[in-house]
Amino acid sequence: MFAMTVRTRFAPSPTGFLHLGGARTALYSWAYARHFGGTFILRIEDTDLERSTPEAVQAILDGMEWLGLSHDEGPFYQMQRMDRYREVVKTMLEQGSAYLCYCSPIEVEAMRERMRALGEKPRYDGTWRPEPGKTLPSVTEGVTPVVRFKNPLDGEVTWVDVVKGSITIANKELDDLVIARPDGTPTYNFCVAVDDWDMKITHVLRGDDHVNNTPRQINILRALGAELPQYGHLPMILGADGQKLSKRHGAVSVMEYPAQGYLPEAMLNYLARLGWSHGDDEIFSMEQFKQWFNLEHLTASAAQFNPEKLAWLNNHYIKLADNERLAGLVRPVLEREGARFEDAPALPGVLALVKDRVHTINELADASMLFYREPKPDAALLEQHLTDAVRPALAAFAERCKDVEWTKAALAAMLKEVLGAHGLKMPQIAMPLRLVVTGQLQTPAIDAVLELFGRDVVMARVAKFL
Structure with missing residues (x-):
C-alpha cells in the first residue's frame, strides 16, 4: 500500500538524554519505514537555545547507534534551517x-x-x-x-x-x-x-x-x-507503581543500559513489546519485528516498565550471543576489576560455561572472574572442607592428574574412581577442590571448571594446599 511513499521521522529535542520513551518512538518510526521500504529521517529540534546542548545531541546519536536504528536522511538540525x-x-x-x-x-x-x-x-x-x-x-x-x-x-x-x-x-x-x-x-x-x-x-x-x-x-x-x-x-511509559517513569524507576539515558550490561537486541525486543503486540509473541528478532510491525496493534493504554522482564530478555540474548562477541564486552569489565589473563583460560570458553545463569554483561564478568584471579579461600571454609578424611583422596586425585586425558569426560570418570576408592560422595571432594582451585564454593560443574583451568594450574593449586 505504501511501498514507495512512507516517510517517518524521529525528532528529539536535545535538552536531555535519549530516554526509553524516546527510544521506543524512534524504534516504531524506524520499523514502520523499514516495513514498507520507506525512508526514516532523523531530525534534531534544537531551537530551544537555552536548554539544547551538544552533549545531549551526542547522547541521542550514541543511543541511536547503540540500538542500531540507522537513519536514511539527516540528522537535520533546525538551527541550520x-x-x-x-x-x-x-x-x-x-x-x-x-x-x-x-x-x-x-x-x-x-x-x-x-x-x-x-x-x-x-x-x-x-x-x-x-x-x-x-x-x-x-x-x-x-x-x-x-x-x-x-x-x-x-x-x-x-x-x-x-x-x-x-x-x-x-x-x-x-x-x-x-x-x-x-x-x-x-x-x-x-x-x-x-x-x-x-x-x-x-x-x-x-x-x-x-x-x-x-x-x-x-x-x-x-x-x-x-x-x-x-x-x-x-501513551507514556509508566513505572511498575503506575507513576510516570522517573530516575527512581531507572528512567535514565538509554546509554546507561550498555554500561549496566544490557545487549541492544534485548532492549529493542523489550521496547517493541512496550505498547505493541503480535499475538502472544514475546521474543523476536528485529527482522521479524520489521515484517510484523503495523499501526493497528499499537496499544492506547500506558505501558509499564518492568526491569525484571528486561533482565529476563537480556539473559535470553546473552545465552544466544556469540562468545567471541561477549568476550569483547566482558574483557574491559574484567580489566577494570584487575583480572589477570596470563596463563588463564581463553575468555570465550569461560563465557560459554558461565553465561546461562546471568542477566547482564556485568554479572557475566563477575561469574568469569574466578578464572582470572589468585584463589584466596577463607581459612574457616578450608578447615571445614579440607578434612583429614578428604586429604588422601585429594592426594590421589593430584597423582592421577599427571596422566589423565584432560577432558571434561575423562576428569569426571577419574573423580568417580577416586571417590569409589576412598568411600566418599562427590560433594566431599568437589567442595575442597573448588576452594583450592577457585577460592570459592559455588562454581559451575567441577569437571568443566578443571578442564578450563588446565592441568598445570590445577596441579599447582592443589599441591599448594596439600
Whole structure:
C-alpha cells in the first residue's frame, strides 16, 4: 500500500538524554519505514537555545547507534534551517495567513489575566489580527513585533489518530500562536510543521504529550497548502507503581543500559513489546519485528516498565550471543576489576560455561572472574572442607592428574574412581577442590571448571594446599 511513499521521522529535542520513551518512538518510526521500504529521517529540534546542548545531541546519536536504528536522511538540525523558516514566514505574511502583532509581553499577560478572572481559557485576544473593517491600534514606540499565525476562528480540527482514534479540537480553543519571536527566530510548532512539509513526512509517531500541538500544526500545514501526515500519539511509559517513569524507576539515558550490561537486541525486543503486540509473541528478532510491525496493534493504554522482564530478555540474548562477541564486552569489565589473563583460560570458553545463569554483561564478568584471579579461600571454609578424611583422596586425585586425558569426560570418570576408592560422595571432594582451585564454593560443574583451568594450574593449586 505504501511501498514507495512512507516517510517517518524521529525528532528529539536535545535538552536531555535519549530516554526509553524516546527510544521506543524512534524504534516504531524506524520499523514502520523499514516495513514498507520507506525512508526514516532523523531530525534534531534544537531551537530551544537555552536548554539544547551538544552533549545531549551526542547522547541521542550514541543511543541511536547503540540500538542500531540507522537513519536514511539527516540528522537535520533546525538551527541550520533558519533561512527557510524566515522565507515561509515572509510568504505567510504576504498571503495574509500570518500578521505582525505589536503587543508587549506585559500586555499579553494582562489579556490572559482578564480571561482567567472571567473563568475563560487564557489566550491572546486578537488585538492586532487584521479583519475587514477593523481599525488596528497604533504602534507603541520601541516594541518589536512578533509574527502570529492567523488561526481559523470557527470550525474544528479533526484527525483520526492511529493510536487514539478520532480526536476533535474546536478552533476557538486555539489562539493565534506566535510563529516568529521579536528577534525573528521561529517557534517550535511552526518549525515542526514546516519541517514535516519540506521533508514530505507521511506518518508522525510521537509521545502523547504532543497531542495539544497537533491541531496547531495541522492548521499551519493547511495554511501552507501542505498534505497532512497521519498522526499517532503513543501513551507514556509508566513505572511498575503506575507513576510516570522517573530516575527512581531507572528512567535514565538509554546509554546507561550498555554500561549496566544490557545487549541492544534485548532492549529493542523489550521496547517493541512496550505498547505493541503480535499475538502472544514475546521474543523476536528485529527482522521479524520489521515484517510484523503495523499501526493497528499499537496499544492506547500506558505501558509499564518492568526491569525484571528486561533482565529476563537480556539473559535470553546473552545465552544466544556469540562468545567471541561477549568476550569483547566482558574483557574491559574484567580489566577494570584487575583480572589477570596470563596463563588463564581463553575468555570465550569461560563465557560459554558461565553465561546461562546471568542477566547482564556485568554479572557475566563477575561469574568469569574466578578464572582470572589468585584463589584466596577463607581459612574457616578450608578447615571445614579440607578434612583429614578428604586429604588422601585429594592426594590421589593430584597423582592421577599427571596422566589423565584432560577432558571434561575423562576428569569426571577419574573423580568417580577416586571417590569409589576412598568411600566418599562427590560433594566431599568437589567442595575442597573448588576452594583450592577457585577460592570459592559455588562454581559451575567441577569437571568443566578443571578442564578450563588446565592441568598445570590445577596441579599447582592443589599441591599448594596439600
